[in-house]
Amino acid sequence: xxxxxxxxxxxxxxxxxxxxxxxxxxxxxxxxxxxxxxxxxxxxxxxxxxxxxxxxxxxxxxxxxxxxxxxxxxxxxxxxxxxxxxxxxxxxxxxxxxxxxxxxxxxxxxxxxxxxxxxxxxxxxxxxxxxxxxxxxxxxxxxxxxxxxxxxxxxxxxxxxxxxxxxxxxxxxxxxxxxxxxxxxxxxxxxxxxxxxxxxxxxxxxxxxxxxxxxxxxxxxxxxxxxxxxxxxxxxxxxxxxxxxxxxxxxxxxxx
Numbered sequence: 001x002x003x004x005x006x007x008x009x010x011x012x013x014x015x016x017x018x019x020x021x022x023x024x025x026x027x028x029x030x031x032x033x034x035x036x037x038x039x040x041x042x043x044x045x046x047x048x049x050x051x052x053x054x055x056x057x058x059x060x061x062x063x064x065x066x067x068x069x070x071x072x073x074x075x076x077x078x079x080x081x082x083x084x085x086x087x088x089x090x091x092x093x094x095x096x097x098x099x100x101x102x103x104x105x106x107x108x109x110x111x112x113x114x115x116x117x118x119x120x121x122x123x124x125x126x127x128x129x130x131x132x133x134x135x136x137x138x139x140x141x142x143x144x145x146x147x148x149x150x151x152x153x154x155x156x157x158x159x160x161x162x163x164x165x166x167x168x169x170x171x172x173x174x175x176x177x178x179x180x181x182x183x184x185x186x187x188x189x190x191x192x193x194x195x196x197x198x199x200x201x202x203x204x205x206x207x208x209x210x211x212x213x214x215x216x217x218x219x220x221x222x223x224x225x226x227x228x229x230x231x232x233x234x235x236x237x238x239x240x241x242x243x244x245x246x247x248x249x250x251x252x253x254x255x256x
Contacts, residue, residue: 002078003059003112005127008102011054012116012123015047015084015100020118024094040088044068047084047100055080067209079105081212086115087186096120097188103212110234113213115191124191126216131194144223144243145196150174150250153199155181156189167204167238170228173254174202190214190241194221199247202255204228204238211236224248228255 022043048068055064059080063073066082073079080102085091087098096119104112115124122135124142133142147153155178163171175181178200185192187210192198194217211225211233218225218241225233225241230252233239240255242248 001059002106003104005125007054007058008112008114008125009123011051011102012100012114014050014054015102016116016118018046018050019043019085019091019100023091023096023119027092040068041085041092043091044085044088048082051080051082051084051100051102065208065212067207077107079108081105081110081209083187083209083213086210087188090184090186095184097185099187099191101187101209101213103209103214103216105212105234108234109232110212110215110219113216115187115213115217117188122191124194124217126213126220128216129220131217131221133191133195142195142221144194144218144221145199147199147244147247150177150200150247151179153178153180153247153251154197155200155202156185156192156198157181157183157202158186159183162204170255171202174200174251177250177254187214190218190225193241193243194218194223196221196243199243200251201241202239202251206236206239208234208236211239214241226252228252230256 027041045068048066063076063079065071083101085098086101091098100116102114112128113126125132131142189201223243228238
């Protein structure tokens with residue numbers, strides 16, 4: 001038995017009960033990185049625990065790959081990929097661009113996914129065939145937009161500071177060609193792409209839980225998401241997501 005939308009909603013609701021009451025409340029922050037700053041909060045850990053508890057009860061034979069707790073069963077046919085708060089820096093800064101990411105892999109490939117933004121009340125979901133948006137204004141199927149050229153595209157990345165050396169040169173080569181570029185937004189940028197509001201997202205050094213849920217959402221909305229080398233993105237790495245084949249082909253030529 002595979003999960004349905006109701007189960008994904010239950011997982012997101014369980015996480016929301018842990019994250020939203022702690023947002024903009026001065027929650028305690030710990031640093032996971034001795035040589036830099038990689039924040040984690042009580043909300044991260046509590047939300048992932050809530051998600052895992054429900055999965056363990058309903059799908060005990062499934063594996064789980066999460067950011068905050070030990071992964072189990074990664075060699076199993078079905079694996080859940082969880083980032084309880086993607087965008088913890090935004091979360092601790094009071095910016096509502098973070099989200100809860102819940103992905104579902106079958107035989108190593110992302111086939112379903114959900115991104116929930118509790119503060120704005122928006123939820124994006126890929127059901128295995130189509131991508132959907134549900135928010136305060138409506139519920140509807142979403143599609144990427146057919147931007148014909150990089151010169152007309154809107155590009156997002158977390159920050160140019162995430163790139164170094166040749167990666168920065170390659171990224172800048174794309175940035176110089178687009179009509180508009182903006183920084184920040186974390187997972188929210190990818191869902192904006194899936195919904196047809198922007199055209200391109202370029203990032204690097206991503207973990208599987210950073211993209212696991214987003215892959216299905218983008219692909220089932222008609223978009224393209226790969227590594228900079230053109231490979232499957234389930235393992236993370238340097239990632240490019242585009243709403244149209246034309247923009248993807250132009251941008252990846254600079255990245256490779």
